[in-house]
Amino acid sequence: MFTFLKQTGKRSVSVFEALRTTGTISGIAPQTAAYGGEYAVRAANIDPKRRFSDKRYNVPPSAEFVARVSGIATMGKLPFQESAEGLDAAFVGVPIDTGTSNRPGARFGPRQIRAESAMxxxxxxxxxxxxxxxxxxxxxxxxxxxxxxxxxTCKRIREAYRKIVATGCIPLTLGGDHTIAYPILQAVAEKHGPVGLIHVDAHADTSDVVLGEKIGHGTPFRRCVEEGLLDCKRVVQIGLRGTGYSPDAYQWSREQGFRVVQVEECWFKSLTPLMAEVRKQMGDGPVYLSFDIDALDPAFAPGTGTPEIAGLTPIQALEIIRGCRGLNLIGCDLVEVSPPYDTTGNTALTAANLLFEMMCVLPKIKYY
Structure with missing residues (x-):
């Protein structure tokens, strides 16, 4: 956990000890420190007990008294640790764009998402x-x-995720191009068996061979089907659009039993009713959520490798993710953020918020 220190003579003490002994943190009253009230104590490293076990919480520092620009960038300014041991969920980066077919730069996605997540x-x-x-x-x-x-790289990803899921930890992945979903799902399916998939994307990513190669960011879900990693009757693809190489670019997906929701079905609508149907489709089985940032219209997320016009809005993205509440989510990813194509950082900021939303719909989350 983060421990915030103040100097008392020659000895460093925790913020909580400072609160207990002086009632202030550098002049800030206890009720306004950190997150305020009861949460100020939790954010000040008092080791609160969790509701599901006797482990401690990790609580990020509040920008009310720790500057966002300070410190080493981690996701949400959470603590860093070297393995998934003892964690219920973990943010993990996969910085590659070797599988990209158009604009590169997604290898820098995890770094930029972490930087923007300070908000x-x-x-x-x-x-x-x-x-x-x-x-x-x-x-x-x-x-x-x-x-x-x-x-x-795919081998390295698969081996790393085997170790993560073996601990019982749910991975929340910062991509990286969409190739990474293939080795991640290999590792996830080894533990859980064939999984349901909620795939949010401008592209189906079900190509067979591209430029002579069977592995790339346009092929992961065909490889997953071939290897039996997906429960095809529990797969939905949302937001698909753009020009294609045939009149129906999504015929193969439908033939496998996928539900295909093209973007035209999403225009001018709330996607809350759609997600009610998706929850029924997914049932109680394990579900993986894979979200390509290019599902959003490039007006909202220009920093990506293969942008397509007329996409989803950030509001619809939130409706999709929040609509996953109650599902047995066993992993999530947010991929294809390419910072060089968005100097504002807004694409990465949107990605950071979507990853936070994913964490907020994992099993066992408490709601006030």
Whole structure:
């Protein structure tokens, strides 16, 4: 956990000890320190007990008294630890763009998402979710990828995620191009068997061979089907659009039993009713959520490798993710953020918020 210190003579003490002995943190009253009231004590490292076990919470610092620009960038300014041991969920980066077919730069996605995530706070104001009162969460860094060899990178990702899921930890992945979903799902399916998939994207990513290669960011879900990693009757693809190489670019998906929701079905609508149907489709079985940032219209998320016009809005993105509440989510990813194509940082900021929303719909989350 983060421990915030103040000097008392020659000895450093925790913020909580300072509160207990002096009633202030550098002149800030206890009720306004950190997150205010009861949560000020929790944010000040008093080791609160979790509702589901006797482990401690990890609580990010509040920007009310720790500057957002300070410190080493981790997801949401959470603590860093080297493995998933003892965690209920973990943010993990996979910094590759070796599988990209158009604009590169997604290898820098995890780094930029972490930087922009300093804006995140402890509670979800829309849903009243309290993830840091529910789960032990940390940032476990990046998979050590091989930027020269995509097949070796896939092997490294698969091995890393085997270790993560073996601990019972739910991975929340910062991509990286969409190739990464294939080795991640290999590791996830080894533990859970064939999983349901909620795939939010401008593209189906079900191509067979591209430029002679079977592994790339346009092929992951065909490879997953071929290897039996997906429960095809529990797969939905949302937001698909753009020009294609045939009159119906999504015929193969439908033939496998996927539900295909093209973007035209989403225009001018709330997607809350759609997600009620998706929850019924997914049932009680394990579900993986894979969200490509290019599902959003490039007006909202220009920093991506293969943009397509007329996409989803950020509001619809929130409706999709919040609509996953109650599902047995066993992993999530947010991929294809390419910072060089958005100098404002807004694409990465949107991605950081969507990852926070994913954490807020994991099983066992407490809501106020």
């Amino acid at each position: 995140l706070r402890a509670f979800n104001g829309g849903t009243r979710a309290a993830p840091y009162e529910s789960l032990m969460v940390a940032d476990i860094g990046d998979v050590n990828v091989n930027v020269y060899d995509l097949k070796d």
